[in-house]
Amino acid sequence: MSRHPIRMTVNGKPVELVAEPRTHLADLLRGELLLTGTHLGCEHGVCGACTVELDGAPARSCISHAGSCDGAAVRTIEGFDSDPVMAALREAFSAEHALQCGYCTPGMLITARDVVLRLPNADEGQVREELSGNLCRCTGYRGIVRAVLRVLEERRRHSKA
Amino acid sequence: MKPAPFAYVRPQAWSEALSLLRDGARPLAGGQSLGPMLNLRLAQPGRLADLRHLPDFAGVVLADGICRIGAGTTHAAIEDGAVPGRLGAILAGVARRIAYRAVRNRGTIGGSLAHADPAADWVAVLPAFDGVAVALGPSGERRIPLAGFVCGVFETALRPDEVLRAIELPMLPPETGWGHWKFCRKPGEFSKATACLLARPGARSRAVLAALDGPPLVIADADALLAAPQAEAARVVAALDLPDPWRAALARTALHRAALAAKEGK
Numbered sequence: 001m002s003r004h005p006i007r008m009t010v011n012g013k014p015v016e017l018v019a020e021p022r023t024h025l026a027d028l029l030r031g032e033l034l035l036t037g038t039h040l041g042c043e044h045g046v047c048g049a050c051t052v053e054l055d056g057a058p059a060r061s062c063i064s065h066a067g068s069c070d071g072a073a074v075r076t077i078e079g080f081d082s083d084p085v086m087a088a089l090r091e092a093f094s095a096e097h098a099l100q101c102g103y104c105t106p107g108m109l110i111t112a113r114d115v116v117l118r119l120p121n122a123d124e125g126q127v128r129e130e131l132s133g134n135l136c137r138c139t140g141y142r143g144i145v146r147a148v149l150r151v152l153e154e155r156r157r158h159s160k161a
Numbered sequence: 162m163k164p165a166p167f168a169y170v171r172p173q174a175w176s177e178a179l180s181l182l183r184d185g186a187r188p189l190a191g192g193q194s195l196g197p198m199l200n201l202r203l204a205q206p207g208r209l210a211d212l213r214h215l216p217d218f219a220g221v222v223l224a225d226g227i228c229r230i231g232a233g234t235t236h237a238a239i240e241d242g243a244v245p246g247r248l249g250a251i252l253a254g255v256a257r258r259i260a261y262r263a264v265r266n267r268g269t270i271g272g273s274l275a276h277a278d279p280a281a282d283w284v285a286v287l288p289a290f291d292g293v294a295v296a297l298g299p300s301g302e303r304r305i306p307l308a309g310f311v312c313g314v315f316e317t318a319l320r321p322d323e324v325l326r327a328i329e330l331p332m333l334p335p336e337t338g339w340g341h342w343k344f345c346r347k348p349g350e351f352s353k354a355t356a357c358l359l360a361r362p363g364a365r366s367r368a369v370l371a372a373l374d375g376p377p378l379v380i381a382d383a384d385a386l387l388a389a390p391q392a393e394a395a396r397v398v399a400a401l402d403l404p405d406p407w408r409a410a411l412a413r414t415a416l417h418r419a420a421l422a423a424k425e426g427k
Contacts (some may be wrong), residue, residue: 002168004169045200045264054267059263060196064199065196132347
């Protein structure tokens with residue numbers, strides 16, 4: 001099957017590559033652009049490890065294929081180095097022991113950042129529900145939930161002060 | 162976990178989309194159901210026609226008490242209040258429980274309905290409203306009542322040369338009763354049984370039972386269910402003669418709880 005030019009903005013930079021329409025976004029990012037921070041778990045949209053920001057909102061990169069990503073803006077975990085919310089989440093994940101093997105962490109962080117920004121008043125039940133699309137198979141969710149709650153609470157304190 | 166090869170086309174006009182369909186292309190909306198099926202090679206279309214860039218594919222328009230929801234409107238947009246009023250609140254509550262936010266950001270109401278997975282949320286809920294699916298075909302728009310739109314597993318009333326353009330639902334008075342129950346062992350996973358009941362003031366209540374091994378069961382007159390939820394749910398499900406007792410129990414309980422919730426006006 002023929003390959004076609006695909007243009008995207010990845011982490012703020014324009015990129016152009018050539019791919020088959022069927023190649024999924026995660027393979028493009030990892031294989032073509034060497035952005036290996038995006039992880040692949042189930043490859044059918046269930047585990048959440050491959051979650052990236054696609055056109056400004058979290059999406060599964062394993063079920064978005066190259067053709068439909070032509071013209072899209074993508075932000076991967078590597079694109080959040082200077083993002084203050086992500087910095088706070090990284091700190092909190094470390095403090096709360098929210099990872100062991102780290103395989104789910106890039107997807108967890110992108111989901112967690114969306115939760116913090118979209119649901120500033122979320123409580124524990126809501127955080128757990130929002131994280132339910134990201135599977136962790138080693139640490140368990142306790143530390144991850146605590147880390148997200150820690151950042152939510154910090155930001156609520158900060159906005160009152 | 163890699164799809165079989167397919168060609169990809171992005172029509173810019175609806176007429177172009179229709180001619181692609183005529184030539185056998187498979188329509189693609191948000192791709193949140195089709196994407197996994199492509200990866201698993203359960204679906205192996207030769208060509209995909211990506212509808213997402215067509216004019217007015219997404220968006221909500223209100224006119225004369227009817228809410229027209231573009232087929233490409235995402236679950237997340239509905240969750241975030243794209244539809245106003247009591248109808249919007251009911252739809253937002255359903256949307257919020259579809260899969261996960263990362264899926265809802267891409268997945269669309271029309272894509273999900275046209276895909277017609279028996280366990281899908283909009284398949285289970287939309288027949289409760291007195292609405293229509295707007296199909297666009299070579300001779301223009303055709304309105305299909307939602308109560309009969311999904312007619313089998315992955316089967317709809319759309320003709321091969323038609324595409325789902327929009328969903329039209331009547332706006333609802335604020336005092337409309339609504340009950341919705343969905344059995345999932347984990348939030349966001351495929352439903353094991355879904356039921357809902359819409360109680361409109363001054364009109365017959367309507368209920369739907371879905372996630373069965375066939376099309377949703379539409380109960381066009383659900384007043385008896387509203388009056389005696391437990392007994393009537395048991396009677397309805399017994400008549401289905403479901404082979405597995407545990408599935409019958411889930412279906413019965415979902416219907417019972419949806420009716421109870423509608424009674425409480427939730």
